[in-house]
Amino acid sequence: MTVTLDSACELHPQVALRPEPFGALAYHYGNRKLVFLKHPDVVAVLRDVAAHDTLADTLVAHNVAPERWNSFVSALSSLETSEIIRVRQ
Amino acid sequence: MSVSNLSTQLKGGLDAPICLTWELTYACNLQCIHCLSSSGRRDPRELDTDQVKNVLDQLRDLQVFYINIGGGEPMIRKDFFEILEHAEHNNIGVKFSTNGTYITAENAQRLASMNYLDIQISMDGVDRATNDAVRGEGSFDTSIAAMNFLRDANFGPFKISVVMTRHNVDQLDAFKQLADSYGAQLRITRLRPAGRGADTWNELHPTQSQQRQIYDWLIAHGDNVLTGDSFFHLNAFGESLPGLNLCGAGRVVCLIDPIGDVYACPFVIHDQFKAGSVHEEGGFAHVWRNSDLFLSLREPESEGACTSCGNYDSCQGGCMAAKFFTGLPLDGPDPECVIGAGESLLKNATVTLIPKPSMDHSRKVSVTVGGNK
Numbered sequence: 001m002t003v004t005l006d007s008a009c010e011l012h013p014q015v016a017l018r019p020e021p022f023g024a025l026a027y028h029y030g031n032r033k034l035v036f037l038k039h040p041d042v043v044a045v046l047r048d049v050a051a052h053d054t055l056a057d058t059l060v061a062h063n064v065a066p067e068r069w070n071s072f073v074s075a076l077s078s079l080e081t082s083e084i085i086r087v088r089q
Numbered sequence: 090m091s092v093s094n095l096s097t098q099l100k101g102g103l104d105a106p107i108c109l110t111w112e113l114t115y116a117c118n119l120q121c122i123h124c125l126s127s128s129g130r131r132d133p134r135e136l137d138t139d140q141v142k143n144v145l146d147q148l149r150d151l152q153v154f155y156i157n158i159g160g161g162e163p164m165i166r167k168d169f170f171e172i173l174e175h176a177e178h179n180n181i182g183v184k185f186s187t188n189g190t191y192i193t194a195e196n197a198q199r200l201a202s203m204n205y206l207d208i209q210i211s212m213d214g215v216d217r218a219t220n221d222a223v224r225g226e227g228s229f230d231t232s233i234a235a236m237n238f239l240r241d242a243n244f245g246p247f248k249i250s251v252v253m254t255r256h257n258v259d260q261l262d263a264f265k266q267l268a269d270s271y272g273a274q275l276r277i278t279r280l281r282p283a284g285r286g287a288d289t290w291n292e293l294h295p296t297q298s299q300q301r302q303i304y305d306w307l308i309a310h311g312d313n314v315l316t317g318d319s320f321f322h323l324n325a326f327g328e329s330l331p332g333l334n335l336c337g338a339g340r341v342v343c344l345i346d347p348i349g350d351v352y353a354c355p356f357v358i359h360d361q362f363k364a365g366s367v368h369e370e371g372g373f374a375h376v377w378r379n380s381d382l383f384l385s386l387r388e389p390e391s392e393g394a395c396t397s398c399g400n401y402d403s404c405q406g407g408c409m410a411a412k413f414f415t416g417l418p419l420d421g422p423d424p425e426c427v428i429g430a431g432e433s434l435l436k437n438a439t440v441t442l443i444p445k446p447s448m449d450h451s452r453k454v455s456v457t458v459g460g461n462k
Contacts, residue, residue, distance in 0.1 A: 016180075018105070018152040022098035025107070027154040029180065029205065034107065034154070036095055 003055065003077040005069060008088040010050035015084050017047065026084045033082055042075055046085065049076075099333065102340050102387035105151035105377060110355045111345045113141070113172065114161040115450035119188050121213075121224045123252060123293055125356055126346070127284040128161040129452035134348040136367075138168040142175050144345065147373050155182030155205075159355070161347065161450075164191035170199065177205050186211055186250060188228060189235025197238035201245070209248040209276060210235055215260040215267055223254065223293070236271055248315065250276040253303055254293040261306045265314070276315035277303075279322075282414040282424075283356040284446055290415070300427055301326065322407035325400035325427045336409055339364065339386035343377065346448070351376045353386060356410035360447045393420025400428065407431070416443040 003009060011017070014030040017037075024043040026035040037043050045058055052058040055076060059069055079085045116131035117124070136144070148156065156176070163169060164187050176183045184207035192200070192208075200206060212232045214220030220229040239247050249268045251257065257264075261277070268275040282290035295303060304323040307314065311331045318332035333341070338353040345351055349367040352358055364383050365376035377383060395401045407423020415424040415435060422430035 016152060016154065018154075020098075020103055021101065022095070025103075025154075029154070029182070032155070032182065038095060038098070 001073055001077045002080045003073055003085075003087065005056040005059075005073060006054050007076075008053055009055055009058075009076060009080070009085050010088050011046060012083050012086050017043065019043075026079075028083055031083060033084075035079070035082060035084055039075075042072070045072065046076075046079070049085070050088070096333070096335055099337070099341055100335060100387065100389070102383065105148075105153050105374070106343050107154075107341045108157065108337060109148070109153055109343055109345065110157045110159060111144075112159050112161060112347050112355070113163040113169075114166050114347050115448075116165045117160055117162040117188075118165065118190055119162065119225050119228060120452060121211075121228075121285070122289045123213075123223060123254070123280060123284075123286040124451075125281060125283040125286055126159075126161065126358060127446055127449040127451050130450045131161075132348050132448075132450060136347065136349050138171060140349065140367075141168070141172050144349070144367050144373060145172070145175055145179055145181060147367075149179040149181055151374055151377075153181060155184065158183055158185035160186075162188055162190065164196075173203060173206065177203055180205070183207070184209060184248075187235070188224070189232045192235035192238050194238050194241070197235075197242035197244060200239070201242040207248060208239065208244065209250040210239075211250050211252075212264075213252055213254065214257050215263040219256050219260065222256070223252075236273070240271055246272055246274055248274045248276045250278065252280050253277055253295055254280055255295050255299055256293070258295050258299040258302050261303075261310075265310065274313075274315060276317070278317045279319040279408070279411075281356040281408065281410050283410050284358065284449075285451065287414045287443070287446065294425065297425075297427075297429065297432065300425055304330070304427075319408075322404045322411075322423045322425060323427060325404040329403065334403070335405055336407075338362075338409055339383040343383075345373070351380070353382060354410060356408070357413060358446050358448050359413070359444055361413075361444070363447070391420045393418060395420075395422055395430075398422075398428070398430065413444060414446075 015026055015028050018025045023037040023040050026037055045062055049058045112126055114135055115128045117128040120129055163185050173183055182205045186209040189210050210232050212220055213223040217229040251264055265275050280294050304326045307330050320330055321334045324334055342354050344355040351364045353362040364380035367373045392401050395406050409419055411424050412419050424431040
């Protein structure tokens, strides 16, 4: 996992999110990857993750049940790999 | 809201297209015998520079991330670079298709200096004879010259785009080598009986055994080759090819034609598939979101005659345009159905009326089609 609950994350500055009925499309203007985000709550977390110190803080703020936190960690890790998000330095 | 699989979501339509093709002009210096838009002469109603920019602004507001520009030959427009620059400034990526005629050394430098741009050079044969039989005399040398200019200008990895015909299926490996030698990416797409392609489809479309050949080749090489997801009808052979396995017409795909009419896809320039015009009140977004045609295309489709075939989930009944312009019912098999259901329908004379494209901008010169007419 490239992202943990303690990671401070943000959307990659070259990424735009477009709302869609199923969630959102994420598009990276640099590598031109198009990613389908199929869970509206993941989209909400992504839009807000830069405003919190850690991913865990973001999940708390969005009332995500603790038993689902692991799935958010793996989802954001895979988005980090495709450069949709990045870990803040 | 529970989220079902992506394919179902996409079939229900998106708030804006992902893959929008915009033919900027019907004017073309070539007269390819399979031209999907029957291009040749400029249409006097063609959108002018300001109108084009206005539509680009609409697409920016809709967050259409990138567009595919074609024609006709888009570089024939005097404002071509102005349009490209306007798109770039509005963060709309452009991939444009060209026959290469207007890619001079100077233009190649200018294109190479732009950030958010892909270029697709059209070729239909890996040698002069095969290519020029489809695209016209001299067109092979023109494409190669354009590719050399792009390479010399360090444009980066452009694309070589090939429509698969029965005369070039055997050249797939050679096309891949040609692309590799330029550091380019190969793109192959399916021939549709659209535009002048309707007149030449019978002689040009790959045979049943060649369909298999294309499928096998894509299974072996598909990860490094672009296809516009156009070969999903071949998925009935077995393992699915990479890409979205669905007809995107009116759902994720549409066409804006040179005069601003909006069609369900680039291969159905016919009144039956015209959703509206960018000139309407509410502009493009209104057409995309509200046209009766697009709303109906987003309804679950009927499997029709294909219901009893176990392959429907794989092939989705194939391509709407291919069926329409060969006179087959839209809720039946594709003319190139891999189990031959379309072929036998065509043979059994159930086809009575073959629709003609609503627009024809072919130049009024006779075009010789290898032995035909």
